[in-house]
Amino acid sequence: MKELTCIVCPRGCRLTIDDELNVTGNSCPRGAQYAKDELTNPKRMITSFVRVKNRENTVVSVKTSTSIPKGMIFDVMNEIDKVRVSAPTKIGDIAIKNVLNTGADIIITKNIK
Amino acid sequence: MEKRDLVIIGGGSAGMAAAIEAKKNGIDDILILEKDDVLGGILNQCIHNGFGLTEFKEELTGPEYLSRFADQVEELKIEYKLNSLVLDVSENKVVTYSNPTDGVVVCEAKAIVFATGCYERSPGAIQLSGDRCAGIITAGTAQKYLNIHGFLVGKRIVILGSGDIGLIMARRMTLEGAKVLCVSELMPYSNGLNRNIAQCLNDYDIPLYLSRSVLRVEGKSGRVEKVVLAAVDDKLKFIPGTEMEFECDTLLLSVGLVPYVSLLDKLHAEMSSTRGAKVNDQLMTSIPGLFACGNCLHVHDVVDFVTDEGRDAGRGAANYIKGLSNKSKHIEVKPGNGVSYVIPQFIETDLNNDITFKFRVRKPIKNVFVNFKSGEALIHKVVKPVLIPSEMVMIKINKDKLKDLPLSEIEVSLEER
Numbered sequence: 001m002k003e004l005t006c007i008v009c010p011r012g013c014r015l016t017i018d019d020e021l022n023v024t025g026n027s028c029p030r031g032a033q034y035a036k037d038e039l040t041n042p043k044r045m046i047t048s049f050v051r052v053k054n055r056e057n058t059v060v061s062v063k064t065s066t067s068i069p070k071g072m073i074f075d076v077m078n079e080i081d082k083v084r085v086s087a088p089t090k091i092g093d094i095a096i097k098n099v100l101n102t103g104a105d106i107i108i109t110k111n112i113k
Numbered sequence: 114m115e116k117r118d119l120v121i122i123g124g125g126s127a128g129m130a131a132a133i134e135a136k137k138n139g140i141d142d143i144l145i146l147e148k149d150d151v152l153g154g155i156l157n158q159c160i161h162n163g164f165g166l167t168e169f170k171e172e173l174t175g176p177e178y179l180s181r182f183a184d185q186v187e188e189l190k191i192e193y194k195l196n197s198l199v200l201d202v203s204e205n206k207v208v209t210y211s212n213p214t215d216g217v218v219v220c221e222a223k224a225i226v227f228a229t230g231c232y233e234r235s236p237g238a239i240q241l242s243g244d245r246c247a248g249i250i251t252a253g254t255a256q257k258y259l260n261i262h263g264f265l266v267g268k269r270i271v272i273l274g275s276g277d278i279g280l281i282m283a284r285r286m287t288l289e290g291a292k293v294l295c296v297s298e299l300m301p302y303s304n305g306l307n308r309n310i311a312q313c314l315n316d317y318d319i320p321l322y323l324s325r326s327v328l329r330v331e332g333k334s335g336r337v338e339k340v341v342l343a344a345v346d347d348k349l350k351f352i353p354g355t356e357m358e359f360e361c362d363t364l365l366l367s368v369g370l371v372p373y374v375s376l377l378d379k380l381h382a383e384m385s386s387t388r389g390a391k392v393n394d395q396l397m398t399s400i401p402g403l404f405a406c407g408n409c410l411h412v413h414d415v416v417d418f419v420t421d422e423g424r425d426a427g428r429g430a431a432n433y434i435k436g437l438s439n440k441s442k443h444i445e446v447k448p449g450n451g452v453s454y455v456i457p458q459f460i461e462t463d464l465n466n467d468i469t470f471k472f473r474v475r476k477p478i479k480n481v482f483v484n485f486k487s488g489e490a491l492i493h494k495v496v497k498p499v500l501i502p503s504e505m506v507m508i509k510i511n512k513d514k515l516k517d518l519p520l521s522e523i524e525v526s527l528e529e530r
Contacts, residue, residue, distance in 0.1 A: 004311070005307045077288050091176070
């Protein structure tokens with residue numbers, strides 16, 4: 001038996017999961033999936049920024065298109081740090097395709113004119 | 114003098130929602146005044162995800178959320194002015210603002226919506242003791258430096274206050290290479306979401322110390338060198354002998370938000386214990402034609418509720434401009450046992466079919482009745498399994514239930530089951 005706080009949405013349900021991966025305490029199916037993933041292959045969304053080449057002291061926010069393995073968070077952060085983009089930027093533009101073969105793209109989340 | 118039907122002060126979530134709703138309710142001549150160089154307010158720096166679950170049924174980052182409203186403002190051709198600071202608002206609804214293009218402009222409005230947001234409590238506000246050195250900075254300011262401009266304000270960080278901004282910044286600064294030594298919380302419980310404690314602290318092994326606060330800051334060199342924490346008792350007094358020392362270069366403060374209402378204060382609008390203005394069911398303040406919504410009315414925890422409140426104020430202002438919002442009564446809404454405030458503070462019109470009462474409890478409490486009483490008469494009763502101060506409660510009551518009250522007042526109180 002393991003107790004977890006669900007991070008899928010701001011509700012933050014208290015989940016319990018047993019060795020056979022039966023989940024209780026969840027309010028939605030996403031919570032059950034989260035608990036199972038958390039025990040077998042924990043994943044996280046990452047949000048950060050990349051620097052904008054042609055604007056002084058300006059960065060543009062980015063996110064992973066899907067969650068990535070928790071153990072790779074800092075490796076992915078390193079990749080994000082290497083990238084530079086040019087303004088204008090548009091929400092949905094891809095800054096890195098399939099970052100470190102995780103299957104997740106690094107996507108721009110802010111429009112900068 | 115410039116003339117407008119509706120002037121909205123603040124182009125963040127509340128202000129944009131108010132403008133869009135007023136436009137949809139037939140008000141065409143709208144001007145949004147925004148002091149920053151972009152629309153969106155604080156969401157511009159909230160680059161983490163988790164916004165919009167109620168509104169859009171998906172999890173967006175702050176900038177993505179705000180862009181959906183900024184796009185609507187453009188599509189609806191609502192006029193807005195950036196870099197525009199409001200200098201004065203008078204009781205007869207004259208707004209004075211300035212910006213680099215127009216200089217100082219005086220503008221007469223039929224109605225004004227205040228959507229000015231909130232500010233962070235400062236070191237002075239919590240009587241932080243110790244050296245007055247560099248490196249003491251509010252979490253929101255550090256967030257702006259990092260997420261807008263790309264500057265990390267420190268390398269070894271202690272965070273005081275476990276509200277969501279403090280938790281989010283603990284993770285952000287860790288991801289960017291800083292070492293966050295701990296988060297310290299004065300109260301015996303965190304004011305942040307459980308989810309944020311899990312994904313922002315536990316994921317990175319950042320300890321959370323409850324019932325502990327900063328005893329003193331040391332920084333004789335001119336920069337923070339050490340932060341000393343100590344435990345507090347149930348009267349929040351420091352307990353000698355419980356000191357913990359942390360060598361660090363930065364103390365981040367996430368110790369509460371306060372509605373930003375200096376413009377309204379000056380007009381002697383009736384103020385509430387939230388430190389925002391008192392409003393009626395149309396979100397109109399005690400000064401006719403002046404409305405308030407969002408974090409300048411009361412500090413919210415979920416942006417979707419700010420958006421909704423902005424819409425309510427936009428509709429309220431549209432009703433007022435169209436001459437629909439005649440006051441037919443004056444029922445005062447008061448917080449009772451266990452409740453710190455209730456919004457709206459007055460019910461004065463019959464325009465809404467349902468009135469949504471928004472309130473917060475004083476401390477975490479389980480298994481209670483929320484009672485709405487007028488004198489001895491019980492108007493409405495709801496069971497709640499858990500209520501905590503950091504989550505705003507919303508209870509909707511049909512206006513028919515509010516007819517023929519024995520007294521011209523309603524008290525909202527908690528009763529243990």
